[in-house]
Amino acid sequence: MVQAARTALSILALFTVPFAANAAETTVYPLPAPVSDSDYRDVSEARARLGRLLFYDKVLSGNKNIACATCHHPDHGTSDGLSLGIGEGGVGLGPKRQVGTGDTLIEDRVPRNSPALFNLGAMEFTVLFHDGRVSVDAYEASGFDTPAEEDFPQGIFNVVAAQAMFPVTSATEMAGSGEENPIAAEAETDGVDGSRSRHRNVPKCGFHQGPRARGAIRHASYHHRP
Ligand code: HEC
Secondary structure (H helix, E strand, O other): OHHHHHHHHHHHHHHHHHHHHHHHHOOOOOOOOOOOHHHEOOOOHHHHHHHHHHHOOHHHOOOOOOOHHHHOEHHHOOEOOOOOOOOOOOEOOHHHOEOOOHHHOOOOOOOOOOOOOOOOOEOOOOEEOOOOOEEEOOOOOOOEEOOOHHHOOOOOOOHHHHHOOOHHHOHHHHHOOOOOOHHHHHHHOOOOOHHHHHHHOOOOOOOOOOHHHHHHHHHHHHOOOO
16 A cells, blocks of 8 residues: 555656756746837838839839739738748749749749748838848948948948848849849849849849859858948
């Protein structure tokens, strides 16, 4: 009887000891304070309205067939519901978006998952993209460290606005390629604005997914401070 009770107790101990240890280690932290307007950058209503119009307008793309919202749509959590996005030339929206067929078949998919954009207007976000290639940097004349380096224009007022300069120069995302349209043609040459060719030299903005793009990754990361 005593033996049975001892066995029962030691079995019980097996269960109770870890629980007791966990309970001792558990610390309850208070929840962070709810965000308020002061956590966000100041944006005038006029700018916000203009930004919203542009965000949904295909006019920003070289072939007028894709908007920012195609890849960052509110119906899909400000993303596109795809593992790898289908950029310019694609047909449809969200998970049903298709790469086309025949002559219009898209060969290069966007090489990265399209992230959600919630809350990026909050001041705590100062670095954007998976590799941080657009960031606030007080040492740069423009106030931002970007793949366009010293060619990045001055007067851009926050890091989200700085980021928005890049999708439009990417062949796979918004510009189109070759001589399809003037934006694509300009983006593909070193022409008028040298920064365009540099935009091309980053993985996301790659006109080519082959060896040239791989070289470009080295180029881009070389210029990024740790
Ligand atoms: C073809 C799809 C596509 C289009 C069109 C597109 N994006 Fe994106 N967007 C992406 C992908 C993919 C990434 C992630 C790239 C990375 O991290 O390297 C991204 C990243 C971003 C980010 C950074 C998010 C973060 O947390 O770092 C912002 C902001 C953004 N896009 C806004 C825009 C705006 C504004 C436009 C229009 C001017 C636009 N996007 C057009 C696919 C797209």
